[in-house]
Amino acid sequence: MKFHFQGGAVEAKDGDTIAAALYRHGQRTFSRSFKYHRPRGLLCVRGKCPNCLMNVDGIPNIRTCITPVRDGMRVKAQNAFPSLETDWLSITQRLDWLMPVGWYYKTFTHRALWHAAEPIIRKVAGLGEVLTSENRSYEHSWMHCDRAVIGGGWAGIEAAQAAGARGEQVVLVDDQPALGGQSRYRKHAEKVSSDRIERLRALPNVRILLDSYCFGLYEGNLLGIVQRNPHPGAAERLVHLRAQHTTLASGTFETPLLFPNHDLPGIMLSTGVLRLVHLYGIAAGKRAVVVGARDAALEISAELREAGIEVVATVRADQITMATGSACVQGIQTEVGRFACDLVAVCGPQVPDVGLAAQAGGKLTWSAAHAAFLPTGLPAHVSLLGAAAGEGLGGIPTPVPPSKRVFVCLCSDVSSQDLCDGIAEGFDHIETLKRYTTATMGPCQGRMCQLSAIGVCARQTGRSIAETGVTTSRPPNPGVTLGALAGPSHHPIRRTPMHYAHEKLGAVWMDMSDWKRPRYYRTSSASAEKECVLAEYRAVREEVGIIDVSTLGKLVLRGADCGKLLDKVYTHRFSDLRPGRVRYALMCDEGGIILDDGTIARLSDDRYFVTTTTGNLEFVHQWLDWYLAGSGWDVHVANVTAGYGAMNIAGPRSREVLSKLTDCDLTSAAFPYMACREAEVAAIPVAMLRIGFVGETGWEIHCPAESAEALWEAVLEAGRELNIRPFGVEAQRLLRLEKRHVIVGVDTDALTNPYEADLAWAVKLEKPDFVGKAVLSRAQDLSRERLIGFVLRGPGLPEDGAAIVADGALAGRVTSTRHSPARQAAVGLGWVKVAQAKEGASVDVRVDGKLVPATITLQPFYDPEGGRLRQ
Amino acid sequence: MSFLLPCPNCGRRSVYEFRFGGEVRLVPAVDAPLAAWQNYRFHRTNAAGVQTEWWFHRSGCRQWLYAVRNTVTNEVLEAYLPGEKP
DSSP states (O other): OEEEETTEEEEOOTTOBHHHHHHHTTOOOOEEOTTTOOEEOOSSSSSOSSTTEEEETTEEEEEGGGSBOOTTOEEEOOSOSBOSSSBGGGGGGGGGGGSOTTHHHHHOOSHHHHHHHHHHHHHHSSSSOOOOOOOOOEEEEEEEEEEEEEOOSHHHHHHHHHHHHTTOOEEEEOSSSSSOGGGGTOTTSOOOOHHHHHHHHHOTTEEEEOSEEEEEEEGGGEEEEEEEEEETTEEEEEEEEEEEEEEEOOOEEEOOOOOTTTTSTTEEEHHHHHHHHHHHOOOOOSEEEEESOHHHHHHHHHHHHHTTOEEEEEEOGGGEEEEEOSSSOOEEEETTEEEEOSEEEEOOOEEEOOHHHHHTTOEEEEETTTTEEEEESOOTTEEEOGGGGTTTOOOOOOOOOOOTTOEEETTTTEEHHHHHHHHHTTOOSHHHHHHHHOTTOSTTTTTTTHHHHHHHHHHHHTOOHHHHOOOOOOSOSSOOOHHHHHOSOOOOOBOOTTHHHHHHTTEEEEEETTEEEEEEEOOSSOOSHHHHHHHHHHHHHHSOEEEEOTTSEEEEEESTTHHHHHHHHBSSOOTTOOTTBEEEEEEEOTTSOEEEEEEEEEEETTEEEEEEOGGGHHHHHHHHHHHHTTTOOOOEEEEOTTTEEEEEEESTTHHHHHHTTOOSOOSTTTSOTTBEEEEEETTEEEEEEOOOTTSSSEEEEEEEHHHHHHHHHHHHHHHGGGTOEEOOHHHHHHHHHHTTOOOTTTTOOTTOOTTTTTOGGGOOTTSSOOTTHHHHHHHTTTOOEEEEEEEESSSSOOOTTOEEEETTEEEEEEEEEEEETTTTEEEEEEEEEGGGOOTTOEEEEEETTEEEEEEEESSOSSOTTOHHHHO | OOOEEEETTTEEEEGGGSEEEEEOOOOOOTTSOHHHHHHHHHOOOOOSSEEEEEEEOTTTTOOEEEEEEETTTTEEEEEEOTTOOO
16 A cells, blocks of 8 residues: 655555555654644554644544555644644744743734734644645534443443443444554553453443544534544444443553653653554664653663664662753653653553543542542443552652743643643633643643642642642543544425426526525527516516416415414414405514515314415414413314425416416306315316415416426426416515515514514404514504515615615615616615605615615505405 | 424324423412513423423324423424323
8 A cells, every 4th residue: 555645655555544655655744833843753653642643534623543554645743834744833942942931912913913924823833734625524423322332441341331231222333443442552551362352242232333433422412423434334333322331441641751852753652662662563762762650661671672673771860860862762861860762652641531421421530549630420320440540550750841942732832831830821621721721622632641740739839739730521532533524415305396407498597495496487489587587577467477376385275273273373363364365464472573474274164274485384383282282273284385286377378377377267257366265176186275475467386296397397288389488486576576565584673563564454453362463563653664665766776784764864774676667767665664654755875886866655556456366 | 403202192193293382380479469470471380301292193193292301412202182181
């Protein structure tokens, strides 16, 4: 396998991670630090520290030490220019005196300064580049189990085995590619034999998620788990794991010992060195110095020698004056002399990984016996096992010398001197110190630095470590990509039953909630939107047009108490609606605010057909159900939106077209305006509603969805000789605007009551009770604004939201405008103060930055008497 | 928020399947003073403790139900359909 790195090709062996392959290749510097651009090399080699973050195939901040190599991948260094080895910005190290702790707060005291400096700071500091486009795919999955075990070391394997044997459904999660924990690379760790792992794998009720890390334990014992590369088609899978019981066996991780220049490449945690040796077969160096307490140092020395690495000295951290070297460690300077070396193995304190336990509600308390913070008071459904519970831990914390060259926080280059300065400036509580210095706030989330920072804080303030305490642990930790949280990019699209017929007719689509609707139809003779819309408009006004209105919300109500329910939730009365009649329906909330509108047809005594606006169906359905809940009323509400297709045939010749297809008497005497009939059209059973949103004689026809396309084609065929034309949403909006019909949510907002929207006629205050009556019966005098129509007396077309000006002062705003062919002028709807809403009054409307005079009208712009509707 | 809600129809389900419908409160009479309606519409008890709430099982049985929840711990003590108080 080969991959690209900084213009060259790097060879990798099977099972290599990117970092392992690079290390074998001779790479020692893996990143440049956040602020001072210091070279940083491998440290933990298990995904816990910030040192190996690189850009892989365009994705920033990939932990290369745990990311397996794929053939041909492109790996790039971050935050280094021109290269990792020579980074010009490492000059900032010499300027550290310019950047004391709290530098931002102290320097950018004026806003202009910050605006000037921010773009530069963004370039020279920070972590990688933001990903602007993402083509990897992510998945979500949901799992349930009796027991989740976090950690696949010996403790986790034992727990999973025991629970599995009891018959529990178990999910075992480990962030490594194989089970076994530290025994995979540490000779003296508790051994996990391979047949023990095989026995566990053989249990059918134990599921093992490898290469997966748990980033949070949430309420209800919900675990957030990211599975890396679950299959070749997905980069990451987010598993929502719901467990009855969670066993945390997350073990420990090693942390650095601090001395000046302890962050040089080549200075690694002992477990990091051992991982390179045992997992990847890489002798990490030739001559090594081992740093640490005596027993641990001797143990590691023996293991290094076995691996063929010469150990030149073992020293304690407090004996070291400094580490020397520039690009890589070259020696360790101690009180007793200098040891030349190319590798330093640091046996640092083992810290129990108890972040999840803290998230579960455990309180982290210092245990001097274990030299660690351990959780107490865990809830009953969470337990802690093994090294994470403190087993086998102990020792004495090593003091951290105050120095500009001792970087407690590797993520954002916070030195022990910075921490001391912060404390001297008064930030002496561990939580305020964290926020002021940003220590523990970087990508490693305090894993590498928390214990040292607490140590510094304790010593400087003269408090004990127990008194100093820890900062709060919050999810997600470790970090999660936004892609994993967002999941698969899935945008549902709803298509009407006539969708493909529209496509053949040249529909230009628009989105309306999840639906696709034809905005207008492109024809062979006309392609510009304006031309097409005008032709569609003329067809409806002069001959006949047809529009797909299947997206309307459609509810069928059945039962003896339907009228009661509708009287309650709509402002108009529906219990007295005669079968075969239709009424406009307006819905308000308890505050008298308009929620939705539509029509309600009474098909028979106990059967009502309710339409809602396209986007409000779900809301209206839930609203009706809420008023029914517990009422004991005999009403059944069924949502038939997807089951029915609907179309509106409108225009002076609509009757002529439909008469060809139905026996139903369509004359106004037999089928007047606002009537409805169940009939057959083109041998398809339909409900016909004679209503007129567009202001012409017309029928809204609802039919079973499976027949809708056939009916659509039949009507077009029957209307061909009468010049029928399909029309889209744009023409419909123009037609309705000329009739001054309101669109709820466009012309009304979250403060509009029916009086203001000129819909008082739809409110029946004489009804004993309905939703909103309490307020509406008293609101008539409270209205402050009024929805008016206006005709522009000059050129141009105002935009939605344009200002309406009266007497030089702002009077209101425009909500809808179109150029009206009927009035040969721009017309629109808008809001003005009640006092200004006078028929014939003159106002100014802002068009392209200029004020254009307009005349207010409270009448429809077209056919004000509504005669054409009733023809 | 990731607690489980015991739907009387569907059993224990993730709260994400539900729509919250607010605390259950007495609706004022239609002729009650405007102040009572104002209080009903705009003010909440916002109890820190146990309260009865409306929930709608949107991604399940699509029923409105009552849930008795401790707002501090998010523990749902019981849930039942309106008119079917156990």
